Amino acid sequence: MKKIILELPSELSNLIDIDNNNQIKLMVENNKAQLLLEDNLYKPVVPIISIVVPSIMTSIIFFCFFFFKRLPQISLTGPLSIASLTLSLGLLSGMCSFILIFVKAKNNKVVTKATDIYWRNLPSVILSLSISLWLFLLAFFKLLGLMFKESSFDLYTSIFLFFIFVSIINYIMIYFALIISPSLLINLMTVVFISGIGLSMITNRDDLWWRNNFSFLGTAAAKNRWEFNLTLILTSILMIALIDYIFVYLNQVIATKKRLTTLKILLILTAVNLGAVGTFPYSSQSFTGQVHNMVAANLVYLIVLLIISIRWLLPQISKPFLTISYWLGGLLVLSCVLFQVAHYFSLTAFELISFLIAFTWILLLLKSLQNLTLTNEFNVPFTRIED
Structure with a gap:
């Protein structure tokens, strides 16, 4: 050797x-x-005790609640059921488990990647993870309700089922707390956006919604409009957390502070306008409709401004990314011409294509910014010692 x-x-x-x-x-x-x-x-290794203890404590609360209600049978799904308390108590238990691991990581009591997350990032990160898990559980119990219609159980069987569900939630939240990273948040943002928009399209009461416009999915006329609007808000929250997280590292490796600050402000404004599109659903001849149109237009302007100025705001950005940016920017301009000048695109097609181009570019930019924080190269001299 x-x-x-x-x-x-x-x-x-x-x-x-x-x-x-x-x-x-x-x-x-x-x-x-x-x-x-x-x-x-x-x-990452998830400690068993970190799962079992909060799950038992939450199950005791579940037992006490239904014991004093004196219900002979407890429904699997419904307003007062195993599902409803899993979505409330179970998720609350998972959030507490996440925070506990996060605090331990900050005090160097557990080995985790969460030490790179700052305290100011915690609210947005845990809110995003919790809502994402809540949406998944909602779909899961909806499926169970369809598979096992009107099913109910006695108190002790219900406690056992509840304990299993809560244990899974605690495991997932603790595991996320151990592996949380910018890459994970970018992937989560992508999954949330695509699944949320897709779900709102599928569950819309009007199968011909596309004859109106893309924003129709968030209006009062659409069924489950909250899915579309919540997706935009949640994506916005995740994006703000990512921007704040990544730029802390960029400031350590890039000297042009003023340009970085300008880029950060533009990206945060983009995220805020994206969330505002969901916060103020479109409604013709109303205040929310006017605000919706304004923030949607601002979103387009900001994306175009970012594509044009990214080369000067961040000279370190890779040439392949700049090439892709110019191509996407060209496609964005082309879609505008085909819609407004040639009248080839319908309003729905124009909105959908423009939105997908903008979101794709944002994801590529965030990934490129993350890569810039990982590209420090050093010349390391070494000495070989022969045995």
Whole structure:
């Protein structure tokens, strides 16, 4: 075996936390070597006690609630059922578990990637995760309700089922607390947006909604309009959390602070306008309709401004991203011409295409910004010691 001593530059040693107990993996690809520290080899382990204790405590509350209600049978789904208390008590238990792991991570009591999350990010991150899980559980219990119509159980069987559901929720929330990262938030934002918009299209009471416009999905005339509007609001919250999170690291590796601040402000304004589109649903000849049109227009203007100015606001951005940006910007302009000048696109087609182009570009930008925080390269001299 040959021993090699690596001499780390001071800038690198300040960026990483390494001691004698760290595991280091050397990965060689295309004649290039990459050192992976313990963080990169990190495999999360969810402690059983962290799942069982809150699940038992929540199950006791469930038992007391239905015991004093004196109900002979407890429905699986419905207003007062296993499902309703899982969606309320179970999710609350999961949120508490997430916060507990987060606090422990901040105090260095558990090994987790959550140490990179700042306290100010916690409300938006936990709110986004909780609402996403709530929507998934809502769909899950809706499916169970269709499969097991009018099913009900005695108190003790209900407690057992409730305990299982809550344990799964606690496991998911704790696992997320251990692995939370910008990449995860970007993926979550993508899943939330696509699934939310898709669900609102599928569950709309009017199968011919597309004959009106894309914004029809959020109007009072649409069934389950809250799905469409909540998707936009939730995507906005996740985007703001991501922007704040990523720019903390960008400020450490990029010297042009004023340009970064300008870019951050533009991105936050974009996220706020996206959320406002869902907060103020379209309604003809009303205040909310006027606000909806204004923020929707602002969203388009901001995206175009960002595409044009990103090269100057962030000179470090990759050339492939700039090429893709110009192509997407060109497609955005082309869709406007085909709609307003040639009258080839319908309003629905124009809104849908423009929205997808804008959202795709935002995702690519956030991913590129994250990559910029990971691209520090150092020349590391080494000394080989022969045995």
